[in-house]
Amino acid sequence: MMAERFGNDELPADLAARWRADAISKSDRPEEFWVGQRMRIRGRVQRNASPSPRSLRFAIASAALIFLAVFLIAPAGPLPPEPAQHAVFDADQQLLLAVEHALAVGTPEALEPVTLLEASSNSDVETIPQKEHHHEN
Numbered sequence: 001m002m003a004e005r006f007g008n009d010e011l012p013a014d015l016a017a018r019w020r021a022d023a024i025s026k027s028d029r030p031e032e033f034w035v036g037q038r039m040r041i042r043g044r045v046q047r048n049a050s051p052s053p054r055s056l057r058f059a060i061a062s063a064a065l066i067f068l069a070v071f072l073i074a075p076a077g078p079l080p081p082e083p084a085q086h087a088v089f090d091a092d093q094q095l096l097l098a099v100e101h102a103l104a105v106g107t108p109e110a111l112e113p114v115t116l117l118e119a120s121s122n123s124d125v126e127t128i129p130q131k132e133h134h135h136e137n
Helices: 002-006 013-027 031-049 053-073 091-105 109-136
Strands: none
Touching: none
8 A cells, every 4th residue: 555655666765764673673582482483383393294193094094995996806917818719510400501591592493494303203203102002903
């Protein structure tokens, strides 16, 4: 506020001299005061510097909890290599699947005459015994 009254320039010499004299008179204390002041400051610094038993217990508990979590999560050593998976195929099953697939696909157009011959030869074989049975009667 005083600086506003006098502008941005320095304070007047008489005001600065009064403030300086006032500060010196207030700081003029006996040596016992300064010794007591140093002791109080050192005591506060030592209290703040030494960890309290409560915070020490909290730090130990936190460290133990972290160690336990890492111990349970992390593997004990390198993982053994996984054995290679070998596919086991049953030959009979494969044959059955191949036959089913072939039947589902049907006969190619080029082989249709052969299937007709096979069908007629099968019917001839079946009819022959029937004819023989008719002659025997």
